[in-house]
Amino acid sequence: MAKNRDSALERAIEVVGGVVALADSLGISKQAVSGWEQCPADRVLQVEAATNGVVSRYKLRPDIFGREVRAA
Numbered sequence: 446m447a448k449n450r451d452s453a454l455e456r457a458i459e460v461v462g463g464v465v466a467l468a469d470s471l472g473i474s475k476q477a478v479s480g481w482e483q484c485p486a487d488r489v490l491q492v493e494a495a496t497n498g499v500v501s502r503y504k505l506r507p508d509i510f511g512r513e514v515r516a517a
Contacts, residue, residue, distance in 0.1 A: 451483040453504040460496045470495040 458478070461467040468475040471491050484492050484505040493502045503513035 449482045451505075453500055454481060454484050454492075457484070457492050457496050457500040457505065460499045467492070467495060 458464055458467050461470060464478050465475045468478045471478070471488060486506060486509055489502050489505050489509070492505060493500065501513055502510045
């Protein structure tokens, strides 16, 4: 795990296949992704899509999207 990296972002990187794979899927540099401690607000939906929803916006940025509410 990268120093100070949020666990949800770390999981997203793992699911996609690494920093390079995530960066490629977002069309940005691997250095940009490597510098993230948490997913930037303007990238959350793209990262969620890159993981096919495995890592949700609610896990990536609960400070913005709140807690995920699941139907019973």
